[in-house]
Amino acid sequence: MEATAEQLLWMYEKMVEIREYEETMAKVYLEAKLPPKVQKGLAFDIGAGPVPGEMHLAAGQEPVAVGVCAHLRRDDTVVGAHRPHHFAIAKDVDLNAMTAEMYGKATGLGRGKGGHMHLFDPAVKFSCSGIVGAGAPQACGAALAAKKLGTDAVAIAFFGEGAANQGAFHEALNLAALWKLPVVFVVEDNKYGISVEKSASTAIASNADRAVAYGMPGVLVEKNDAVAVFEAAGVAVARARRGEGPTLIEVKTDRYFGHFQGDPETYRPKGEAKELRQHDPIPALGALLRSRDLLDDEADAALRARVSARVQAAYDFGRNSPYPEPQDALLHVFAE
Amino acid sequence: MSTTTTTRRLTMAQAISEATAQEMERDPRVFVMGEDVGKYGGIFSATTGLLDKFGPERVMDTPISETGFMGAALGAAAEGLRPISELMFVDFFGVCFDQIYNHIAKNHYMSGGACKYPLVITTGIGGGYNDAAQHSQCLYSIFAHVPGLKVVVPSNAYDAKGLMTSAIRDDNPVVFLYHKGIMGLSWMSYFEGSTNEVPEEQYTIPFGQARVVREGSDVTIVTLSQMVQKSVLAADKLAEEGISAEVLDLRTLVPLDRAAVLKSVKRTGRLLVADEDYLSYGLSGEIAALVAENIDTVRLKAPVRRLAVPDVPIPFSRPLENFAIPQVENIVASVRGLMTFKLDQ
Ligand SMILES: Cc1ncc(C[n+]2csc(CCOP(=O)(O)OP(=O)(O)O)c2C)c(N)n1
Numbered sequence: 001m002e003a004t005a006e007q008l009l010w011m012y013e014k015m016v017e018i019r020e021y022e023e024t025m026a027k028v029y030l031e032a033k034l035p036p037k038v039q040k041g042l043a044f045d046i047g048a049g050p051v052p053g054e055m056h057l058a059a060g061q062e063p064v065a066v067g068v069c070a071h072l073r074r075d076d077t078v079v080g081a082h083r084p085h086h087f088a089i090a091k092d093v094d095l096n097a098m099t100a101e102m103y104g105k106a107t108g109l110g111r112g113k114g115g116h117m118h119l120f121d122p123a124v125k126f127s128c129s130g131i132v133g134a135g136a137p138q139a140c141g142a143a144l145a146a147k148k149l150g151t152d153a154v155a156i157a158f159f160g161e162g163a164a165n166q167g168a169f170h171e172a173l174n175l176a177a178l179w180k181l182p183v184v185f186v187v188e189d190n191k192y193g194i195s196v197e198k199s200a201s202t203a204i205a206s207n208a209d210r211a212v213a214y215g216m217p218g219v220l221v222e223k224n225d226a227v228a229v230f231e232a233a234g235v236a237v238a239r240a241r242r243g244e245g246p247t248l249i250e251v252k253t254d255r256y257f258g259h260f261q262g263d264p265e266t267y268r269p270k271g272e273a274k275e276l277r278q279h280d281p282i283p284a285l286g287a288l289l290r291s292r293d294l295l296d297d298e299a300d301a302a303l304r305a306r307v308s309a310r311v312q313a314a315y316d317f318g319r320n321s322p323y324p325e326p327q328d329a330l331l332h333v334f335a336e
Numbered sequence: 337m338s339t340t341t342t343t344r345r346l347t348m349a350q351a352i353s354e355a356t357a358q359e360m361e362r363d364p365r366v367f368v369m370g371e372d373v374g375k376y377g378g379i380f381s382a383t384t385g386l387l388d389k390f391g392p393e394r395v396m397d398t399p400i401s402e403t404g405f406m407g408a409a410l411g412a413a414a415e416g417l418r419p420i421s422e423l424m425f426v427d428f429f430g431v432c433f434d435q436i437y438n439h440i441a442k443n444h445y446m447s448g449g450a451c452k453y454p455l456v457i458t459t460g461i462g463g464g465y466n467d468a469a470q471h472s473q474c475l476y477s478i479f480a481h482v483p484g485l486k487v488v489v490p491s492n493a494y495d496a497k498g499l500m501t502s503a504i505r506d507d508n509p510v511v512f513l514y515h516k517g518i519m520g521l522s523w524m525s526y527f528e529g530s531t532n533e534v535p536e537e538q539y540t541i542p543f544g545q546a547r548v549v550r551e552g553s554d555v556t557i558v559t560l561s562q563m564v565q566k567s568v569l570a571a572d573k574l575a576e577e578g579i580s581a582e583v584l585d586l587r588t589l590v591p592l593d594r595a596a597v598l599k600s601v602k603r604t605g606r607l608l609v610a611d612e613d614y615l616s617y618g619l620s621g622e623i624a625a626l627v628a629e630n631i632d633t634v635r636l637k638a639p640v641r642r643l644a645v646p647d648v649p650i651p652f653s654r655p656l657e658n659f660a661i662p663q664v665e666n667i668v669a670s671v672r673g674l675m676t677f678k679l680d681q
Pocket residue numbers: 082083130131132133159160161162163164188190192193194259371400402424428431
C-alpha cells in the first residue's frame with residue numbers, strides 16, 4: 001500500500017510536531033528543577049518546576065506513531081504506554097488539553113488528575129498507562145467492542161520491546177488471535193527497557209517471531225522509517241478492518257533522550273544518542289518529499305511555522321491555565 | 337570486651353545496599369534480582385554498587401516480567417536459596433500479586449510448615465513528587481492484610497540497615513517497603529531525618545519493635561516511613577505551642593508492636609495515626625481498633641484521630657497531591673484539634 005502525497009505530508013508534519021513538542025518539553029521540564037534548591041547536593045528535584053513528576057520523551061520514535069496512525073480514523077482506538085506523546089499527537093489528541101494536563105492544570109485532559117503518563121481523550125479514543133504491558137489486553141477489549149457493535153473500527157496497542165515480556169502481552173495476543181479481533185499490536189524496539197538492553201531481556205531477536213506462537217502474522221520493520229512503518233501498518237490495519245484478525249508488528253526505532261528526563265544513562269555507550277541522531281527519520285522523510293516535488297524550502301518553512309505556532313500555543317495554554325482547587329482531589333473517584 | 341564501632345552518615349538507599357552487600361558476603365545463597373538492579377543500581381539506588389561487587393550471577397537484571405521473577409524467587413527459596421526480589425514500585429504488584437499473596441505468603445502454611453521460603457521483596461512506595469496514581473501509592477496495608485508476609489517499612493538509614501539484615505536472615509517471606517522520598521536520592525527533595533549515622537558493622541533490628549522517635553506526654557502520633565519525618569517536624573511546631581507530642585515509629589507492620597502503641601497511648605491519653613496509605617480498611621483503622629479493643633485499660637482524653645489519604649487515588653497536579661497526602665500542617669492541625677477536645681466525663 002503506497003502512501004499518497006497527502007499521507008506523506010501529514011506524516012512529515014506530525015513528526016515535526018512531535019519532535020518540536022518533545023524538544024520543548026525537555027526544556028520546560030527542567031525549569032526550576034536545577035540548580036539545587038531543596039537539599040545540598042541535590043542534582044535535580046523531580047517534583048519541582050512547572051511540569052513535575054516523571055517525564056518519558058519519545059523523540060526519535062516518531063515514525064512508529066505516524067506510520068500507524070496515518071491509517072486510523074477518529075473512531076479507532078489507540079492505547080499507548082508510559083511514553084505516550086508521539087502516539088497522542090499522531091492520534092490528534094487535543095494538544096492544548098494534553099499539555100495543560102502535564103502542567104497539572106484544571107484545563108487538562110484529566111483536570112490535573114492524570115499527568116504525563118495517564119492521558120485520556122475519549123473524543124479520539126486515546127488512552128495510555130504507566131503500567132508496562134497493561135495496554136495490550138485493553139486494546140483487545142476495544143477491538144472486541146467494535147466487533148460486538150458491528151463497526152469496522154480497529155484498535156492499536158503500542159508498547160515497548162520491554163513490555164513484550166509481560167504476561168499481559170502474551171495473554172492479549174492469544175485472546176486477539178482466538179477471537180479474531182481487529183487489533184494491531186505494535187512493539188517499539190528502542191533497544192532498552194530503562195537500562196536493560198533487549199538482548200538481556202528477550203530470548204529472541206525479534207518480537208515479530210512471537211506471532212507464530214499465537215497464529216497471527218508477525219512483521220518486523222527493520223528501519224526507523226515512517227514509510228516502512230506506514231506500509232506494514234497499512235496491511236495490518238486493512239486486515240483488521242476486514243475482520244481477518246490481529247497482527248503483531250515490531251519496529252526497530254531509536255530513543256534519543258534517556259529513559260526519563262534526568263536519567264544518568266550510565267547503561268548507554270557514550271555518544272550513542274548523538275550517533276542515533278545522525279539517522280534522524282524526519283530529514284529523511286523531508287528528503288523523500290523533496291525528491292518527489294512535494295516539498296520545497298518555502299513549504300517546509302511554512303509547515304514548521306505552523307507547527308511551532310501550534311506547539312507554542314499548547315505550552316502557553318498549559319502554563320497560563322489555572323490550577324484546580326486542592327479539594328478537587330476528592331472529585332471523580334466515582335462517576336456521578 | 338570492647339568493640340569499636342565506626343559509623344558514617346548514610347542515606348537510606350546506601351544503608352539498604354550495604355546491608356544487602358554484607359549479607360551477600362556472609363551467605364552465598366543470597367542473591368538479588370529485579371528490573372534495573374544491575375548497572376543502574378536500582379531506580380531508587382537500593383542496589384547501587386552490588387553488580388560491581390558480586391557480578392551478574394548474583395545481581396540479576398530481569399525482564400519486565402514481575403509474575404515471572406516473583407514466582408522464580410519463590411521457587412529458588414524453596415530450594416534453599418535466599419532471593420531478594422525487587423519490585424520497582426509497589427504500584428506494580430498488581431501484575432504479580434498472585435505469586436505473592438497466593439503462593440509466597442501461603443505455601444509455608446499450606447505445607448503444614450514443611451516448606452520454607454526465605455525471600456525478601458523490596459519495593460519503593462510513596463508520593464510527594466507528582467508521579468500520579470500508578471506510581472505514588474504506599475499499599476503496605478494490602479501486604480499486611482495477607483497472612484504469611486512480614487512487612488517492614490523503615491523510616492531512616494540506621495533502621496533500614498538493621499531491618500534489611502533481619503529481613504534477609506528471616507526464614508519467612510518479608511516485604512520491605514522503602515519510601516522514595518527518604519532514600520536520599522539526588523533527584524528528589526526529601527526529609528533530612530532519614531539520613532543518619534550507621535555503623536559499618538553488621539547488626540540486626542528485630543521485627544515487631546516500634547521505636548519512640550521523640551518522647552512526649554500530651555499526644556501519641558503513631559506513624560511510619562516518611563510520615564515519621566513529617567511527624568517530627570510537626571512535633572517541633574507543636575512544642576512551640578506548648579504541646580508535647582510523642583512520635584512512635586512502628587517500623588514493622590507484621591509483626592506489629594501493639595504493646596508499644598498501647599503503652600504510649602495509656603500515658604498520653606490521645607492518639608493520632610498519621611499514615612500515607614489510604615484511609616479506609618488500612619493501618620490507621622488497625623491502630624484505632626487496637627485502642628478501642630483495649631479501651632478498658634486506655635483512658636482516652638479525646639477521640640482517636642486518623643490522618644491518611646482520603647480514599648482517592650493520588651492525583652498528579654501539585655495542589656491536588658498536596659491536598660491528598662497528609663502534610664506536616666495537617667498533622668499539626670489534627671493534634672491541635674485533639675488537644676482542644678473536651679470529653680464529657
Ligand atoms: C508493570 C510495570 N513494571 C515496571 C515498570 C517500570 N518501567 C516503566 S517503563 C519501563 C521500561 C519499559 O521498557 P519498554 O517497554 O521497552 O518501553 P520504552 O521505555 O523503551 O519505551 C519499566 C521497567 C512499570 N511502569 N510497570
